[in-house]
Amino acid sequence: MTVDTDVPPSTASVVIIGAGPVGLSLAVQLRLLDVDTVIIEKDLAVIDGHPKGRSTDLRTVEHYRQWGVIDAVRQQAWTTADPKHQVVITESLLTPPIGSFTMRVGRDEAEVVDLAAETSLSIPQPRLQRILEARAVELGAKVYRGWRAGEFAQDETAATAVLVRDADGASQPISARFVVGADGPSSRVRKAVGIAVNGEGPLGLTSSYVVKSEGHRIRDILNSSPVYDALGMLVVINQEASGIVSTPDDDNWGYGVFTPGADAPTLSEDVAKAKAQALLGGPGGVHFDIISRAEYRLITRIADAYRSGRFFVAGDAAHICPPTGGHNMNVGIDDSVNLAWKLAAVVQGWGSDALLDTYEAERRPVGLSVSAESLDNSLSMRRALERIKDTYADLSASERAEIAWQATFKQWNTKGITLDIRYTSPVIGARDGLDAPPVWHPSRYWNVAYPGHRAPHLVLLDGRPLIDHLGKHFTVIHVAADAQADDQASKLVAAGKDAGVDVTIVTIDSALAGTKYPQRFTLVRPDRFVSWVGEEVDDAASILARATGR
Known part of the structure; x- marks a missing residue:
């Protein structure tokens, strides 16, 4: 692997800004099509941070199969004793579940035998990035870490960027046939070429936490009931708190707290821990350590264009949406697969420049529709959870579980979005x-x-x-x-x-x-x-x- 102390070359066929899952997927696909590819990334290494981007849908896993990384990905993926994944609904982590419903996201081989070559899976994004980066480098892509890109320009023959190394301020211009911004929601590439973004919100703030609850390991809790053998998603609903609980490891667990309003404030640590106690249940007084936290506004944003001359945007640089359903990374990886063969066609001379315009024509409507669905899923879930809280005493436990299931059905039944x-x-x-x-x-x-x-x-x-x-x-x-x-x-x-x-x-x-x-x-x-x-x-x-x- 090319290390950050090296200086990037002065020319390449395609330069990718950003070594996240989308940029690395684009690099793998380009190298399989024999396109000279350079990746520029500001971070010196893949960062193990707050959990995100874990859901990998059927189409994406088929890409992993064709890229030759499916075995490595599956070895790093989260598994359950029973592959017939369920949405499990409970009133607290320390009480028995009140309902379970079959998810249709393709985790079970019997479910997908007629639909796809691989089952879907869940893998932490940092693990995925390391696998994709290793494969991209193995195929001949050059990855340069510790460099930032700026001062973009283009003419009729090339796109250029000035690269700056954070460690010592060294600079290096690089010229390419095409530059792709896979550099996240605040994309410098997108801004530099004047592509605006539009969308809905912010409609509220979700504060996401991973906590350690003293005396209550999440794995021990999940081993307390056979219902959890098929756990695909865990929803907790009670009068004091509600939401989806994640299980990033054996010890700790994660949750989110939604605060409505465009200017919703950041939660205090005391409030965050009180919500954790309400979700955990029990007599109270549990000591919580906050392991990590993150915030995101409930918004959708779609780039007005996916191309500006020799510059393109993909993934979060082109579209962002609420994580309900786990679609945004998968849509970004599909962006990369669509764009890669078109760039290869033009670089190698068997496709025309007009082919590149079809990247936006084909992918932007997908970004719009998936963002709308994700926002609708999020709002539907919020409304259902509020309804359950408001009528808690009038509903039986099974009725509360059914309301939560119906409101979130589209999140866990995604064949249309994925296939x-x-x-x-x-x-x-x-x-x-x-x-x-x-x-x-x-x-x-x-x-x-x-x-x-x-x-x-x-x-x-x-x-x-x-x-x-x-x-x-x-x-x-x-x-x-x-x-x-x-x-x-x-x-x-x-x-x-x-x-x-x-x-x-x-x-x-x-x-x-x-x-x-x-x-x-x-x-x-x-x-x-x-x-x-x-x-x-x-x-x-x-x-x-x-x-x-x-």
């Missing part, structure tokens, strides 16, 4: 004559190959998932009655050679394709989204020209 992403842009093929998909719903997935949608998961006859067979660039899936590749599919391979882009043929049995691949041919992009479908390959060159923005 049913839908793109519309000039590089997506025509949809005339095709059966239109149903109206999008955050908890439902329409599992059909359709232009602009994710290529559906299949397990092929060799026992491996379809994504293991997809090519480096484009793949044409040929549905046939036998295993012989069709001459028409070969037309796309030949057109790809003429255009300088690889096209791989995967032939699948028509019985296996079933209703997921209703057309004879499906062209899949490098990001595993469907570019075009058809019964005949009438003009292979035109099909590929559209898919690559040419």
